[in-house]
Amino acid sequence: MASIGASRYLATMNGPAATPQTPARQRKPDWIRVKAPTSPGYAETRRLMRSLGLATVCEEAACPNIGECWTKKHATVMILGDTCTRACAFCNVKTGMPRAVDPLEPEHVAVAAAELGLEHIVVTSVDRDDLSDGGASQFVKVIEALRKRTPGTTIEILTPDFRNKSEKAVDAIVEAGPDVYNHNLETVPRLYPTIRPGARYYASLRLLESVKRKAPHIFTKSGLMVGLGEQRLEVHQVMDDMRSAGVDFLTMGQYLQPTPRHAKVEEFVTPQAFDAYAAIARAKGFLLVAASPLTRSSYHAGDDFRKMQAARAAQLERAKG
Numbered sequence: 001m002a003s004i005g006a007s008r009y010l011a012t013m014n015g016p017a018a019t020p021q022t023p024a025r026q027r028k029p030d031w032i033r034v035k036a037p038t039s040p041g042y043a044e045t046r047r048l049m050r051s052l053g054l055a056t057v058c059e060e061a062a063c064p065n066i067g068e069c070w071t072k073k074h075a076t077v078m079i080l081g082d083t084c085t086r087a088c089a090f091c092n093v094k095t096g097m098p099r100a101v102d103p104l105e106p107e108h109v110a111v112a113a114a115e116l117g118l119e120h121i122v123v124t125s126v127d128r129d130d131l132s133d134g135g136a137s138q139f140v141k142v143i144e145a146l147r148k149r150t151p152g153t154t155i156e157i158l159t160p161d162f163r164n165k166s167e168k169a170v171d172a173i174v175e176a177g178p179d180v181y182n183h184n185l186e187t188v189p190r191l192y193p194t195i196r197p198g199a200r201y202y203a204s205l206r207l208l209e210s211v212k213r214k215a216p217h218i219f220t221k222s223g224l225m226v227g228l229g230e231q232r233l234e235v236h237q238v239m240d241d242m243r244s245a246g247v248d249f250l251t252m253g254q255y256l257q258p259t260p261r262h263a264k265v266e267e268f269v270t271p272q273a274f275d276a277y278a279a280i281a282r283a284k285g286f287l288l289v290a291a292s293p294l295t296r297s298s299y300h301a302g303d304d305f306r307k308m309q310a311a312r313a314a315q316l317e318r319a320k321g
């Protein structure tokens with residue numbers, strides 16, 4: 001799937017980034033603990049999504065932040081159904097032949113944004129390799145419906161790679177004008193054949209580069225999961241690749257194994273090692289970096305959007321001299 005917020009995460013070529021914790025029977029360390037989802041806000045968000053027939057990546061990908069996010073009525077909508085045409089080794093979304101595209105979905109997303117009172121919405125999707133446009137036109141319709149019903153809501157999209165049709169897909173989506181375009185690289189190129197077998201690292205990188213070239217004003221964002229067996233210098237190289245593609249915002253989080261059938265956690269990366277990655281990423285020139293064990297693509301996305309705006313404004317001020 002579109003490599004979702006829920007996924008997202010080091011030994012090294014020259015040794016570990018910090019003292020790593022090799023998991024014994026996948027037991028999570030203390031810094032991964034999260035609150036149970038029991039608040040009224042959680043229940044209200046759940047009810048609304050059910051009543052509109054909308055899927056969320058928060059639930060489908062078993063995101064650990066769901067209690068916190070849904071309490072604040074922040075949910076990441078997953079369009080184009082709940083069934084993905086790919087089977088990535090890290091992702092909990094079900095694989096199979098998806099149903100027909102729901103023509104009412106764009107309007108339902110807009111109603112959800114209005115009822116939740118969202119200032120910022122993140123919309124993602126499953127991979128739809130069965131569709132001639134990969135689902136790009138549905139993203140466009142969702143953006144249009146949101147602009148009409150909730151013009152004050154800023155829009156962040158997290159798309160699939162639109163395999164073999166990315167040029168046209170990016171043209172259409174960029175034309176629709178989201179505020180943030182996110183596409184996750186997920187992991188280092190060496191691990192693609194096992195972790196993201198249906199995708200190509202350089203195709204994803206080209207997609208990000210193409211968005212920035214076509215629409216420099218749109219913020220671009222990409223995420224990495226760590227803990228899958230990647231090495232520190234490989235991660236640094238991915239950061240360099242992202243910067244070459246003009247990516248503004250890097251998110252990094254710990255990969256968590258959704259079920260025993262999924263890829264194993266090779267390492268629980270310590271909060272200190274995340275801080276070290278963040279410092280290196282900032283030095284490489286990202287406008288914004290979010291790196292912590294529980295960081296996900298859409299975690300605190302609204303607050304981060306405003307930080308990106310402020311960072312860009314400050315950068316432009318400095319450039320004026």
Ligand code: SF4
Binds near residue numbers: 005058075299
């Ligand atoms: S971090 Fe993103 S995917 Fe996870 S619960 Fe929050 S909004 Fe949903």
